[in-house]
Amino acid sequence: xxxxxxxxxxxxxxxxxxxxxxxxxxxxxxxxxxxxxxxxxxxxxxxxxxxxxxxxxxxxxxxxxxxxxxxxxxxxxxxxxxxxxxxxxxxxxxxxxxxxxxxxxxxxxxxxxxxxxxxxxxxxxxxxxxxxxxxxxxxxxxxxxxxxxxxxxxxxxxxxxxxxxxxxxxxxxxxxxxxxxxxxxxxxxxxxxxxxxxxxxxxxxxxxxxxxxxxxxxxxxxxxxxxxxxxxxxxxxxxxxxxxxxxxxxxxxxxxxxxxxxxxxxxxxxxxxxxxxxxxxxxxxxxxxxxxxxxxxxxxxxxxxxxxxxxxxxxxxxxxxxxxxxxxxxxxxxxxxxxxxxxxxxxxxxxxxxxxxxxxxxxxxxxxxxxxxxxxxxxxxxxxxxxxxxxxxxxxxxxxxxxxxxxxxxxxxxxxxxxxxxxxxxxxxxxxxxxxxxxxxxxxxxxxxxxxxxxxxxxxxxxxxxxxxxxxxxxxxxxxxxxxxxxxxxxxx
RNA sequence: GUCCCCAUCGUCUAGUCAGGUCCAGGACACCGGCCUUUCACGCCGGCAACACCGGUUCAAAUCCGGUUGGGGACGCCA
Numbered sequence: 001x002x003x004x005x006x007x008x009x010x011x012x013x014x015x016x017x018x019x020x021x022x023x024x025x026x027x028x029x030x031x032x033x034x035x036x037x038x039x040x041x042x043x044x045x046x047x048x049x050x051x052x053x054x055x056x057x058x059x060x061x062x063x064x065x066x067x068x069x070x071x072x073x074x075x076x077x078x079x080x081x082x083x084x085x086x087x088x089x090x091x092x093x094x095x096x097x098x099x100x101x102x103x104x105x106x107x108x109x110x111x112x113x114x115x116x117x118x119x120x121x122x123x124x125x126x127x128x129x130x131x132x133x134x135x136x137x138x139x140x141x142x143x144x145x146x147x148x149x150x151x152x153x154x155x156x157x158x159x160x161x162x163x164x165x166x167x168x169x170x171x172x173x174x175x176x177x178x179x180x181x182x183x184x185x186x187x188x189x190x191x192x193x194x195x196x197x198x199x200x201x202x203x204x205x206x207x208x209x210x211x212x213x214x215x216x217x218x219x220x221x222x223x224x225x226x227x228x229x230x231x232x233x234x235x236x237x238x239x240x241x242x243x244x245x246x247x248x249x250x251x252x253x254x255x256x257x258x259x260x261x262x263x264x265x266x267x268x269x270x271x272x273x274x275x276x277x278x279x280x281x282x283x284x285x286x287x288x289x290x291x292x293x294x295x296x297x298x299x300x301x302x303x304x305x306x307x308x309x310x311x312x313x314x315x316x317x318x319x320x321x322x323x324x325x326x327x328x329x330x331x332x333x334x335x336x337x338x339x340x341x342x343x344x345x346x347x348x349x350x351x352x353x354x355x356x357x358x359x360x361x362x363x364x365x366x367x368x369x370x371x372x373x374x375x376x377x378x379x380x381x382x383x384x385x386x387x388x389x390x391x392x393x394x395x396x397x398x399x400x401x402x403x404x405x406x407x408x409x410x411x412x413x414x415x416x417x418x419x420x421x422x423x424x425x426x427x428x429x430x431x432x433x434x435x436x437x438x439x440x441x442x443x444x445x446x447x448x449x450x451x452x453x454x455x456x457x458x459x460x461x462x463x464x465x466x467x468x469x470x471x472x473x474x475x476x477x478x479x480x481x482x483x484x485x486x487x488x489x490x491x492x493x
Numbered sequence: 494g495u496c497c498c499c500a501u502c503g504u505c506u507a508g509u510c511a512g513g514u515c516c517a518g519g520a521c522a523c524c525g526g527c528c529u530u531u532c533a534c535g536c537c538g539g540c541a542a543c544a545c546c547g548g549u550u551c552a553a554a555u556c557c558g559g560u561u562g563g564g565g566a567c568g569c570c571a
Contacts, residue, residue, distance in 0.1 A: 011571045046570055103569065110568085117494035120567060145569050164498070165510095173496050173567095181569040188571045211497060212566040235499080235564095242563060272505095275520090279506055283519050302499095302506080305564060309504045309522090322505060322521045332534075375533045400531085437530095452530040464532025 004036025005202045008062075008069070009076075009192065011043045012054035014247035016061035017254045018308055019207065019237045022273040026234060027205050028067045029274070029296040039199050040072035045080070045191050061256040065266045066289075071199075076191050079198070083186035086194045086224060087146050087179050095223040096179065098144040099126035100137050121175035122147070143182035148190075150174045150219060159218050162203075162232035162298040169215045177216055193217050197226040205298070208233045208305070209244065232298045235277045235305040245308060253310055253319055262319075263346060263380030265334075268327040272320070277302050286329060328377055339373065340366045343382045350383035352390040368474045371466050388460045389474065392483070396490065400463040404453040405490055411454050412488050414444065418451060419484035428477040430469035437469075458490070459483050 008024045010016065016024075031038040040062070044050040059073065090096035106122070113120040127149065129137075138144070156168040179190035186194075192213075196204065204214075211233055221228050237245045245254050252258045259269050271287055279302070280287075280295045287295065311317040334342070340362075347353040357365035372386050388394040396405075405411060418440060425432055437455075441448040452468045459480065465471060472480050 009571090013571075043571060049570075099569095106569085114494075114567095119495045121495080143569095167497075169497065175567080178569055183569080185569085187569070192571085207565090208498065209565055210571095213571090215497085233498085238564075240504085244564075275505065277505090281507070283507080285505095285520060304499050306506090307504060317522090320504075320521085325521055328534095404531085447530085449530040456531065462532085466531095466533085468530060 002202065004031060004034035005039065005200050006031050006036065006205060007039040007041050007196065007199060007201050009041040009043045009195075010058050011046060011049075012051060012058060013046065013049040014054055015057045016256045017245060017247050017250075018256070018273065019245050019254075020058075021061065021065060021067075021256050021269070022237065022276060023206060023234065024062060024067050025065070025270055025273050026278070026296075026298075026301070028069075029293055030203065030205060030298065031070070032293045033296055036202075037071060038069045039074065039201070040069040041074045041076060041195060041199070042072075043076045043188065043192065045076050045186065045188060047077070047185075057257065061260075064260050065256065065270055067270075074195070074199070076195060079191070079195060080186055082198065083191045083194045084180060084184065087186065087190060090148065090179070090223055091146060093223070094149070096146050096148050097127060097129070097176075098134055098138075099147045099176075099178070100129075100142045100144050101125055102143075122177075124176060127176060145178045145182045146180035147176040148179050148216070148220065148223070150176050150216075157215055157218060159214065159228065159231055162230055163235075163301045164208075164233055164303055167211065167215070169212075174216060174219070179220075189213060189216055190220065193220045193224065193226075196229060197221070197224065201229050203230045203232060203298075205232045205234065208236055232301065235302050237276060237308045238305050240307060240309060240311060242305075242307065251312075253312065254308070259319075263378030264323075264327050265330045265342070265379070268330045269323065271330075272323040272326045275322075276308065277306050286326070324377055331373055331376060331379070334373075336366050336370060339369050342379055343369055346379045346383050347390060350387070352383055352387065354390075364474070371470055371474055374466065375464060385462055388462070392479075394461045396457060396461040397463055400453070400457040400461075401490065403463070404450075404457040405487070408450055408454065409491065411450075412491065414440075414451065415454060415458065415484045415487045418455075419481045422472075422477065422484070423481045425477065428473070428480075430467070430473045433472045433480075434469040455484065458487055 006027045008027050010020055010024075028038055030036070040059075042055055042058075044055075055073075062069070087096060091098070109123065110120045126147070151171065153171040156170050157174070158166050158168040160166050177189060178187055180186050214231055214233070218228060239245055239250060243249065247254065256269070260266070267289065271285075271292070274287070274292055274296070275285065278296070278300055281300060284291075284295075309317070309320045309322070331339075340357075344353060344357070347357075354361070368389050369382065372382070372389060376382065376385065383390075408414075418437065421436055421440065422428065422433065425436065437451055438448050441451055456462065456465055456468055456471070459471065459475060475483075
């Protein structure tokens with residue numbers, strides 16, 4: 001039984017996006033499940049578009065997601081000599097040939113073919129050049145690319161895809177493709193195969209957009225006399241208009257980085273991504289790493305493409321609502337200490353962190369997070385909607401201000417009075433404050449809700465929140481008294 | 494234009510390979526209710542789909558053919 005070896009080969013031409021992350025996740029799950037090896041290989045043969053920033057971004061993204069690899073990162077350009085050597089071998093074996101057609105000629109033919117609604121593929125002009133002809137052209141200094149010579153066979157070529165079943169394509173439909181540029185640099189189709197052979201890749205798990213590449217690469221494996229890996233083409237992630245998701249046309253919402261910045265939990269994203277195109281066949285939707293690793297299987301990957309349901313410009317659907325729901329689930333179920341650890345950097349970045357939260361106020365800090373997390377969607381909410389718990393410098397939302405404060409001008413007297421009474425409490429807790437508050441409401445002959453909602457608004461700035469008296473206990477007597485004592489400024493403008 | 498892939502609620506999907514247990518199940522979203530000082534959680538309920546046509550069969554979401562629709566590829570990009 002041979003070892004499972006898979007790879008994730010991003011091209012560093014942009015950030016890591018949702019689709020790429022899912023491909024990485026599926027490879028990672030498959031590797032971990034089989035106790036195999038995941039190779040990270042940076043496919044940087046496109047020198048014009050490859051950037052160091054992209055490489056860093058991709059690695060950062062994978063690290064954040066917790067998708068670790070066992071070998072690499074390898075860089076494809078470092079093996080360019082291997083790729084060219086393979087091409088030379090194919091040339092010698094008569095499995096490839098030099099083509100002197102210029103880019104301009106090819107471009108022109110392609111456009112013309114498309115305009116006439118004909119097949120735009122290469123017409124094979126240089127396929128049967130004589131040795132003398134080639135020598136002459138080379139002597140003249142004409143540049144040549146190397147093309148793979150697709151065998152003249154009747155019938156169809158096929159491979160058995162783990163997701164899609166048998167895929168067939170007629171030999172006659174496959175055109176002679178370029179494997180080495182005229183400047184001597186190898187191209188993806190070739191490099192990718194040579195590297196996969198060298199890295200002893202056993203399973204190629206990649207997007208369905210590679211299917212036509214695969215049929216050509218199957219030919220390359222054969223010509224290079226290497227065993228074929230197992231192919232698994234996973235469905236594509238589409239936007240709501242059913243367009244393939246790409247960094248260029250969709251911007252940041254499809255970037256993994258975006259979710260990190262917005263306070264999503266990395267495993268929530270993984271869990272969501274796992275379910276986008278795959279399902280366990282049971283009704284389970286939340287998985288730990290271990291559970292997912294155990295349950296995942298290529299055979300249960302969906303054949304149809306899936307839609308990543310986000311609506312640009314829509315605040316509520318700024319990303320797929322299911323992803324938000326999954327994130328909320330994890331946020332609510334995170335263990336106390338882990339939650340504390342994850343929220344810390346968010347508070348730090350907002351300037352709300354205090355060293356005491358790691359020390360003498362640790363308990364208060366963790367209790368407070370537990371108290372307020374139920375209504376939050378992301379980690380960032382702790383620093384925004386939850387700001388009043390960590391700082392006196394917070395703003396009051398207009399909606400609760402109008403509804404709970406401005407509507408009752410007498411609160412300018414009631415709230416300071418309430419503060420005064422709170423100040424006298426010797427045991428300030430949720431029970432004593434509630435009793436006191438209800439007592440005062442009865443005296444004034446008003447509904448307790450008026451005082452309670454007014455307090456919520458003044459103390460947290462928010463329309464919604466946890467049980468008010470728990471909030472009071474969390475905030476503490478001093479803060480509560482201070483904030484309730486002067487409220488006139490709220491009526492200012 | 495050619496080739497390849499795909500087709501179940503708005504979205505993610507179960508069910509398709511081994512036809513009947515499916516007048517199609519779950520989740521998210523949405524709507525209503527309960528709870529409640531608010532909001533949320535939670536709980537209860539609701540709306541909502543087998544693309545179409547034909548064939549095979551006692552029986553089709555499931556098998557076959559066609560149509561339509563969607564996607565991908567057709568680069569000296571990866």
